Amino acid sequence: xAIVKVVKYDxxxxxxxxxxxxxxxxxxxxxxxxxxxxxxxxKGGQALDLFxxxxxxxxxxxxxxxxxxxxxxxxxxxxxxxxxxxxxxxFSLNIKWGTPTPIQLQDPKYKVFIPLSSYGQFGIQxxxxxxxxxxxxxxxxxxxxxxxxxxxxxxYLTHVKDAISAYLVKKEISALEINxxxxxxxxxxxxxxxxxxxxxxxxxxxxxxxxxxVPEDDAAVMKxxxxxxxxAEMDIIGFNYTQERSFNTLEGAAKNSGSxxxxxxxxGIGLGMGVGVGGAFGGAxxxxxxxxxxxxxxxxxxxxxxxxADKRFCAACGHDTRADAESKELVTCDxxxxxxxxxxxxxxxxxxxxxxxxxxxxxMPDSAINCPSCGxxxxxxxxxxxxxxxxxxxxxxxxxxxLVNKCPACDLEISGTPNxxxxxxxxxxxxx
Numbered sequence: 318x319a320i321v322k323v324v325k326y327d328x329x330x331x332x333x334x335x336x337x338x339x340x341x342x343x344x345x346x347x348x349x350x351x352x353x354x355x356x357x358x359x360k361g362g363q364a365l366d367l368f369x370x371x372x373x374x375x376x377x378x379x380x381x382x383x384x385x386x387x388x389x390x391x392x393x394x395x396x397x398x399x400x401x402x403x404x405x406x407x408f409s410l411n412i413k414w415g416t417p418t419p420i421q422l423q424d425p426k427y428k429v430f431i432p433l434s435s436y437g438q439f440g441i442q443x444x445x446x447x448x449x450x451x452x453x454x455x456x457x458x459x460x461x462x463x464x465x466x467x468x469x470x471x472x473y474l475t476h477v478k479d480a481i482s483a484y485l486v487k488k489e490i491s492a493l494e495i496n497x498x499x500x501x502x503x504x505x506x507x508x509x510x511x512x513x514x515x516x517x518x519x520x521x522x523x524x525x526x527x528x529x530x531v532p533e534d535d536a537a538v539m540k541x542x543x544x545x546x547x548x549a550e551m552d553i554i555g556f557n558y559t560q561e562r563s564f565n566t567l568e569g570a571a572k573n574s575g576s577x578x579x580x581x582x583x584x585g586i587g588l589g590m591g592v593g594v595g596g597a598f599g600g601a602x603x604x605x606x607x608x609x610x611x612x613x614x615x616x617x618x619x620x621x622x623x624x625x626a627d628k629r630f631c632a633a634c635g636h637d638t639r640a641d642a643e644s645k646e647l648v649t650c651d652x653x654x655x656x657x658x659x660x661x662x663x664x665x666x667x668x669x670x671x672x673x674x675x676x677x678x679x680x681m682p683d684s685a686i687n688c689p690s691c692g693x694x695x696x697x698x699x700x701x702x703x704x705x706x707x708x709x710x711x712x713x714x715x716x717x718x719x720l721v722n723k724c725p726a727c728d729l730e731i732s733g734t735p736n737x738x739x740x741x742x743x744x745x746x747x748x749x
Contacts, residue, residue: 325348354370354405356366359450412462414438416474437525441465441514441522443519471519480506495529507524600601613627724743
């Protein structure tokens, strides 16, 4: 056996932990640890000293933990037994993962069960070498990327299935649309998986879901895609499934030579639904062809003919329907007697301000006590704050001012509810 032994490891970067095959180490053994590694000495299954990057001489005087448990003769210069483990501390960012079999999920949008497959990659770094060796390695001589993927397969598959199901339900989207949320889904899964891997001394640097797909040859998927393609075609053409089925039914009945109704049906369709056929099928065809004639209609008030809602004059009798609508909105000016629309603030003929009755909308004089059209009492207006008071009130509810009215003939301010003006004797008809 050589007096001075050199211990080092320059293996594959896919190996996360590697044990030096010889456990007999002599004094002055040279332990070389690369920059992206750390080395841990084990004695009797117990993790002792940890060595970082550099060259280290293994002497019992330089190994505090080892010197306490080994009683070496010959002035502590003889060989001793100990295991050397190398831990790869470099980042490994291309660990592949995937679902070995499709996950059966119910599509929350279309309520059908479809299989989903998913794959991606994640990145790790060994953060705590002692914890990693004690909890994962055991009696193995090495631990590589494939071993780690197999060990944590159950962990990420469980979280992937739960996360995809939760996102489908939460977003209320179809499984065919889940690829639009891969970034959010990847971040969500990394947060869920990170604490578990940290318990084994592993830092989860990244976790990516690269794709979520459905098998193209699955019967449920094929039927769903056919239905979506048909729906898209109908949306482009401009009719729905019920209307298409009605078209197909009528067309089949017209072509069926063995049907007693085929001649009548064919004649009805061919002749534009004549008098005898129109009553029987007019409603059905009208509903089917409603997609063709989608304009709203209205009834002429004079001849009751149907006409387009956006037309002003009836094509049957020439009646002006807009004039009827405008006549309902006309009011008569109390000064000049000309009519004008209710949405105007002044009479276009004489410029008199429009003073509407709060009950019927008729134009009233400013001094009116009762509406000349409906006879309702005009609400009093407080002379101090301008608040309108309800009929019969003698004081303003806003400021407490005494409410008064004016005589329309002599402009006398009158309190109370007299029937005649005390100044000119004008009949008031009861104020308030």
